[in-house]
Amino acid sequence: MFLDEIERVARVTKNLLKEKKVKVLTQFDADGITSAAILTRALMREDSNFELHILKQLTSDAIEKLDVGENDLLILADFGSGQLHMLRDIIERTQVIVLDHHETSDISHLNLFHVNPLLFGEDEMSASIVCYLFAKYLNLKNVDLVDIAIIGATADEADEKWEFKGLIKKVLEEGELIGKISVVRGLRLYGRNTRPVYKSLAFTFDPFIPGISGSESQAVQFLSDLGISVRDGTEWKKLKDLTLEEQQKLASAIILERIKTEEDASDIFGDIHTLFGRPEELQDVREFATMVNACGRTGNHDIALRILLGDYTVTERCWEVMEQYRATIAEGLNWVRNNQKKIIRGPKANVIVARGSISEVVIGTVATIVLNSGMIETDKPLFGLAYTEDGKIKVSGRVSKTLKGINLKDIISAVAVPLGGEAGGHPSAAGGLIPMEAEAEFVRLVCGTAEEMKSGEMIGSKEN
Numbered sequence: 001m002f003l004d005e006i007e008r009v010a011r012v013t014k015n016l017l018k019e020k021k022v023k024v025l026t027q028f029d030a031d032g033i034t035s036a037a038i039l040t041r042a043l044m045r046e047d048s049n050f051e052l053h054i055l056k057q058l059t060s061d062a063i064e065k066l067d068v069g070e071n072d073l074l075i076l077a078d079f080g081s082g083q084l085h086m087l088r089d090i091i092e093r094t095q096v097i098v099l100d101h102h103e104t105s106d107i108s109h110l111n112l113f114h115v116n117p118l119l120f121g122e123d124e125m126s127a128s129i130v131c132y133l134f135a136k137y138l139n140l141k142n143v144d145l146v147d148i149a150i151i152g153a154t155a156d157e158a159d160e161k162w163e164f165k166g167l168i169k170k171v172l173e174e175g176e177l178i179g180k181i182s183v184v185r186g187l188r189l190y191g192r193n194t195r196p197v198y199k200s201l202a203f204t205f206d207p208f209i210p211g212i213s214g215s216e217s218q219a220v221q222f223l224s225d226l227g228i229s230v231r232d233g234t235e236w237k238k239l240k241d242l243t244l245e246e247q248q249k250l251a252s253a254i255i256l257e258r259i260k261t262e263e264d265a266s267d268i269f270g271d272i273h274t275l276f277g278r279p280e281e282l283q284d285v286r287e288f289a290t291m292v293n294a295c296g297r298t299g300n301h302d303i304a305l306r307i308l309l310g311d312y313t314v315t316e317r318c319w320e321v322m323e324q325y326r327a328t329i330a331e332g333l334n335w336v337r338n339n340q341k342k343i344i345r346g347p348k349a350n351v352i353v354a355r356g357s358i359s360e361v362v363i364g365t366v367a368t369i370v371l372n373s374g375m376i377e378t379d380k381p382l383f384g385l386a387y388t389e390d391g392k393i394k395v396s397g398r399v400s401k402t403l404k405g406i407n408l409k410d411i412i413s414a415v416a417v418p419l420g421g422e423a424g425g426h427p428s429a430a431g432g433l434i435p436m437e438a439e440a441e442f443v444r445l446v447c448g449t450a451e452e453m454k455s456g457e458m459i460g461s462k463e464n
Contacts, residue, residue: 128152
């Protein structure tokens with residue numbers, strides 16, 4: 001039924017493109033930008049008159065600035081499902097297409113074409129996969145965009161332990177069939193074929209390697225202790241340069257390190273996705289996804305879009321942005337390690353009160369790594385709070401995949417909205433914005449009420 005609906009919406013859209021100007025809005029992260037790239041190429045192939053806007057948040061102010069009239073077609077990707085109430089006026093006067101995968105609100109209208117897998121009971125998938133399926137039904141030529149879709153899905157962590165399932169796996173198989181992607185089993189190390197092996201170890205946070213993730217010096221020492229040389233003459237060794245014996249020795253050592261904090265350390269192995277038809281340094285899907293995410297979150301949307309669409313003149317600039325982004329993450333992690341007193345450990349949730357010490361751009365990533373690193377207990381949700389440039393507080397919530405029954409999007413919505421904020425996201429990873437003066441009250445509420453939300457109960461008033 002989900003694919004039938006996408007096909008129907010694509011068919012309607014093809015007719016609308018002939019008579020309307022298109023305005024496309026997408027989220028600013030990697031999933032949103034890959035969705036933007038897919039839609040851009042698809043609309044260009046239809047010779048459509050369109051404009052593209054990449055936004056950090058879908059706010060009422062942003063929507064008003066678009067000035068959408070009855071002769072326009074509005075397409076939203078990677079957001080929209082949870083903000084339909086803000087689109088009521090536009091939906092009344094013209095057609096709106098929402099291609100999303102976030103938690104949805106119950107609004108329907110003849111002018112609204114709402115494509116979201118959650119509406120059809122489908123498994124979790126990224127917005128880039130939704131946009132790819134839409135583009136494919138719009139024009140079969142768009143199957144060549146499948147690699148961009150998989151980059152977005154990888155960035156959105158739609159894979160579990162680096163393995164796709166359900167409809168995403170079928171899309172991946174399409175990519176393999178047409179020779180755009182290859183899949184092999186291997187060590188889940190970041191930048192495995194493009195970076196020196198010691199950097200691959202230091203940059204790997206999923207799976208987290210205690211004492212090594214985040215530290216290049218410790219990674220070098222780790223390899224030295226194993227008798228694995230980091231150089232071959234004057235060249236740095238990459239994972240692919242290690243002998244089979246060295247790779248086996250490395251894998252065994254990583255498992256031994258992870259056993260110290262994890263019951264099951266075998267998840268260091270997973271599916272490795274490699275792209276064909278791209279320069280060698282851009283063939284690692286996970287590294288490419290990180291680059292796009294870094295560019296998007298730092299405001300460099302243009303170069304992220306260009307490199308996805310095959311303009312490799314911006315490659316060097318993209319690498320620079322990613323290195324700066326990773327340095328910002330490392331700074332955030334070091335701050336958490338050195339400021340454990342700034343983590344409020346409540347009975348129902350833990351909160352990193354970073355304020356201006358961790359960038360709002362990486363607070364969600366830092367929270368994810370902290371939760372996966374053994375730095376903090378995983379039996380309750382973790383929230384990160386960081387100041388934004390416009391005087392608000394960015395909220396990022398994360399919950400361990402082993403902790404079932406908690407919906408972070410519901411928790412943040414129930415707390416943030418009454419405090420004058422906003423929220424969105426998924427059950428296991430959600431975010432929002434709250435006023436600066438609401439920080440203490442937000443912390444008090446989530447620390448004391450997260451458990452009640454497991455059973456679907458709403459959070460009470462401030463007096464409660």
